[in-house]
Amino acid sequence: MTASIVSRITTASACTALLMALFTGTSAQAALPTAASVPGGVALVVIGPISASRARPLAWLGEQQVLVAADDAQWVAVVGLDLATAPGSYELLVDLAGDWQLLPFTVGDKEYPAQRITMKDGSKVQLSASDLARVEGELATIQRLKRHWREAEDTDLAFVLPAQGRRSGRFGVRRFFNGEPRSPHAGFDIAVARGAAVKANAQGHVLAVDDYFFNGKTVFVDHGNGLISMYCHLDSTAVQPGDAVRKGQRIGGAGMTGRATGPHLHWSVILNGAMVDPELFVASPGKSR
Numbered sequence: 001m002t003a004s005i006v007s008r009i010t011t012a013s014a015c016t017a018l019l020m021a022l023f024t025g026t027s028a029q030a031a032l033p034t035a036a037s038v039p040g041g042v043a044l045v046v047i048g049p050i051s052a053s054r055a056r057p058l059a060w061l062g063e064q065q066v067l068v069a070a071d072d073a074q075w076v077a078v079v080g081l082d083l084a085t086a087p088g089s090y091e092l093l094v095d096l097a098g099d100w101q102l103l104p105f106t107v108g109d110k111e112y113p114a115q116r117i118t119m120k121d122g123s124k125v126q127l128s129a130s131d132l133a134r135v136e137g138e139l140a141t142i143q144r145l146k147r148h149w150r151e152a153e154d155t156d157l158a159f160v161l162p163a164q165g166r167r168s169g170r171f172g173v174r175r176f177f178n179g180e181p182r183s184p185h186a187g188f189d190i191a192v193a194r195g196a197a198v199k200a201n202a203q204g205h206v207l208a209v210d211d212y213f214f215n216g217k218t219v220f221v222d223h224g225n226g227l228i229s230m231y232c233h234l235d236s237t238a239v240q241p242g243d244a245v246r247k248g249q250r251i252g253g254a255g256m257t258g259r260a261t262g263p264h265l266h267w268s269v270i271l272n273g274a275m276v277d278p279e280l281f282v283a284s285p286g287k288s289r
Helices: 003-022 128-146
Strands: 042-049 058-059 062-071 074-080 088-096 099-106 114-115 164-168 173-179 188-191 198-199 204-211 218-224 227-237 250-254 264-271 274-276
Touching: 042 088, 042 099, 062 274, 074 088, 074 274, 128 204, 188 250, 204 227, 218 250
Parallel strands: 114 173
Antiparallel strands: 042 074, 058 062, 058 088, 062 074, 088 099, 164 188, 188 264, 198 250, 204 218, 218 227, 227 250, 227 264, 264 274
16 A cells, blocks of 8 residues: 555545544435446446444545445445546455455446547647647646545535537547547537536536636536536636535636637536546436436
């Protein structure tokens, strides 16, 4: 066990000792996302039965702590799988009140379709030295935000769509800009008019508000326990870092700031540091099965 995990265990245990008691015996069930143990999906790993004599378990995938929820009298690890995850066998490190276990799970394969996009503004594809330096700094910031962890009593896993419009870009699509391969689409696009309301998909706290080269005006909302949503290409924002937001609360207006070919909302969901398919969290209609 690495020193960083030991340190994280100590910190997590100290911060959550009182909260854990609330999750024993009579914990409310979570509305779990749809299981999809594939790159870009969510693996649901059963840890064991809820017991009045044991606190909520703690779990890690590598160095990253993962969300644990109650469902049907069982503790379930809700594990985000990055698009770059290779198919194969993996293990969760689990702490059941001092009883350490390794729980195996399997990640399958998934082939995502390709998408070819033509950008009239070539500077968004072939970056200048100054733009490249800006992007590299922004990527470092976004990576830090993706790994953010805030202990929370309850994490709402039943999302609502953050905007109403045509679904114009699916998650995981392999993208080519002006014929050149780029990173896969790690979000879900909803085509809406400029200024259309963008709402929080679940309750949480605003983690960051910024204007990025590719993502444009962006809001991050932290839902607790490693679950974060990101709303990009906004024309305007209506919240500030630290604000508490309700599910369905307006957080900004849609636009086409950053690298965009038209007004739309790019919506991403981050779970234990991994960008995962947002549709897995959305109740019917529109839920992927």
